[in-house]
Amino acid sequence: MKRPLRITLKVAGAILGLLLLVLFVAALVLNSTKMQNRFAQKATAMLTEELQTQVGIGHVELDFFRQQFRLSEVRIEDRKQRELFRMDALDVSLALWPLLHGEVRVSKAFISGLRAELHNDTTDSVANYQFILDALKKKPASDTVQTEQTREKKPMVIDIRKVVVKDVKAQYNDAICTLGNLRLTQSKQGRRQLQIGQAEGTWKRMTKHGEVQQLAGLKTLTVNERNGKQWVEIRGLHFATDNHQPRKNTNRPKRGFFDVGHLDFTADMELTVTHADKDSIAAELTRAEVHDSVTGIHLQKLQAKLRTNLQTLFVDDLTLQWHNTHLQFDHGEMQLPSRKQGRTLAYSTSEIKGKTQLKDISRTFAPVLAGFTIPLQLSTRLEGTDEGMQFRDVHVETADQRLDIKAKGYIRELKDKYKMVIHFDIDQMTARKGIAQAIINQFPVKKFMIKQLKNLGTIGYRGQMDILWKQELFRGRLRTDVGSLDFNFGLNDQRQYLTGSVRSDDVELGRALDMGKIGKVAANADFQFDISKQRTAQMRRQKGGKLPIGSVKALVKEAYYGKIKVHNVHADIVSDGAEASGKLDMRGRHTDLLCSFVFNNTEDLKKMKIKPGIRFHGLSDEDRAQKEQEKQAKQQAKEERRQQKAEEKRKADEEKAQRKQQKAAEKELRRQQKEAEKAAKAANASSVSE
Secondary structure, three states, X not given: OOHHHHHHHHHHHHHHHHHHHHHHHHHHXXXXXXXHHHHHHHHHHHHHHHHOOOEEEEEEEEEOOOOEEEEEEEEEEOOOOOEEEEEEEEEEEEOOHHHHHOEEEEXXXXXXXXXXXXXXXXXXXXXXXXXXXXXXXXXXXXXXXOOHHHHOOOOOEEEEOEEEEEEEEEEEOOEEEEXXXXXXXXXXXXOEEXXXXXXXXXXXXXXXXXXXXXXXXXXXXXXXXXXXXXXXXXXXXXXXXXXXXXXXXXXXXXXXXXXXXXOEEEEEXXXXXXXXXXXXXXXXXXXXXXXXXXXXXXXXXXXXXXXXOOOEEEEEEEEEEEOOEEEEEEEEEEEOOEOOOOEOOEEEEOOEEEEEOHHHHXXXXXXXXXXXXXXXXXXXXXXXXXXXXEEEXXXXXXXXXXXXEEEEEEEEOOOOOOOOEEEEEEXXXXXXXXXXXXXXXXXXXXXXXXXXXXXOOOEEEEEEEEEEOOEEEEEEEEEEOOEEEEEEEEXXXXXXXXXXXXXXXXXXXXXXXXXXXXXXXXXEEEEEEEOOHHHHHHHHHHHOOOXXXXXXXXXXXXEEEOOEEEEEEEXXXXXXXXXXXXXXXXXXXXXXXXXXXXXXXXXXXXXXEXXXXXXXXXXXXXXXXXXXXXXXXXXXXXXXXXXXXXXXXXXXXXXXXXXXXXXXXXXXXXHHHHHXXXXXXXXXXXXXXX
């Protein structure tokens, strides 16, 4: 080897050795506690000056040999000297040399003890974190002009293998969010896994009825990435509300436990995200179970395919199971509301079909249905908005088709219970072979006139029903084997009375009541019955009895009793619960036929005590007054007819005079026209002769 080359190599080796020595010494110096504390102090001073608030960093450690970065006891105050942000520890293991090439490769990151207290309410003129956002918006002068080299710079590569976060608490005004732990890992094959545990958030919401405390949280959330899909498992999802008021069903046993002011739902679910980007998401909910032990809601199975373009949610193949209730539909759409884009909530479904037992909703909405175990098959189509719902093609029937109902309806003013209206048009209802009695037996109520109900045979109904604030209204036409009748009645939940009217022209009343001598009856009746449990219980304690409490006033327009035909019979019936008494009065010109009756058991009306009577009289003062009124009415009608004829004659004479004047005017016009024509001819003749 030539001498110059050896000298060159020796010099290069010496320089390289010296450089390595310098780097080693620099690393030792940078690794020293003293130097790193000076870095912490310098960084603290810079941040304090930049943010114009107190910033504290307890300790900074950068280990070049282990390639670790540690930061502890970081604290930032807002402009009112309140703690805005705190972090107990940050420990990052990262590859240092790739940083020179714009690559961030983190093998492990550990963060613990995060605290954030954010305020943006009436006590602050601006948000207490706004000064940090303003500082981040500031750009250095060198960034204002980009060179071609800057524009062509490759994006930074970020590769994080493992992140662990523990003990996080953030507060925004009155809302508080806590996180027990978060773990994000990525395998060498690029598969990611996210685990979140013990997450919870609480906040308050103001309503027109007062403040409602709300809570949402979960025990665990696990996301695994495999084959381009994300498999999501959620355990212990929890949502609760508390308006700090008694439940709506307190001391109201007829009301269900459902109360939006007192919800306490827990859920477990599994879903697969098959596609996700900034414009659309597609997922399949493979399993979900939702439970609220207080209200009785227990969705044992919920499955569906979900798609959204962030404006509309599409739901396919939905299946729902709730105790003995199974529902499903093929397709549904929901327009997602957005104030910014001017969209309101709207939804619709294809045919919803399934089966149910009404006892499933008894604890939640209607305790009176607790014993309703008759299986029902149902189908309908649903659409609506946040203001109301519409039901189309409603079909409810029993498996043996003894009950068959077809209807349509709507719910309006959903947001205001005082204005809310539930309306249904019953296009067809048929009840056969004792199903009406079977339905009544599902309810824990006293059974009145069951025998008479059985005598009605097959019952058909067509009409309408409305449910309003503390009021239910029913009207329509009822068809039975003993005749048809039109009815209109209402339940008043405030006064606790059932009132209404019934009209019929052909009811076989004797057949319905097992009283063979009574034939067809044409009658009108108005009734009122007391349905207040408190009032009726008091009356029964005093008198006992098994009858309804109320009154009926009827006009029998025509009826047959044996071979006797009667007309215009007035009937009044009053029942105090123990005994019902009635009076029949058929008024004649000089004779009134009377009848009074008493009974105390609707199951055996044949034992009714009947007392007939007759009343003879001349014309009473009332009859004379009525006769005088009829006479005056006839005279008045006669005078009105005379005046009408006189007015018609006057109008006819006026029309005749007008026609006569018109004819005279037309005749004069024709005469003038003829004279004009004659004068014109004479003028023409004289001009020709000249």
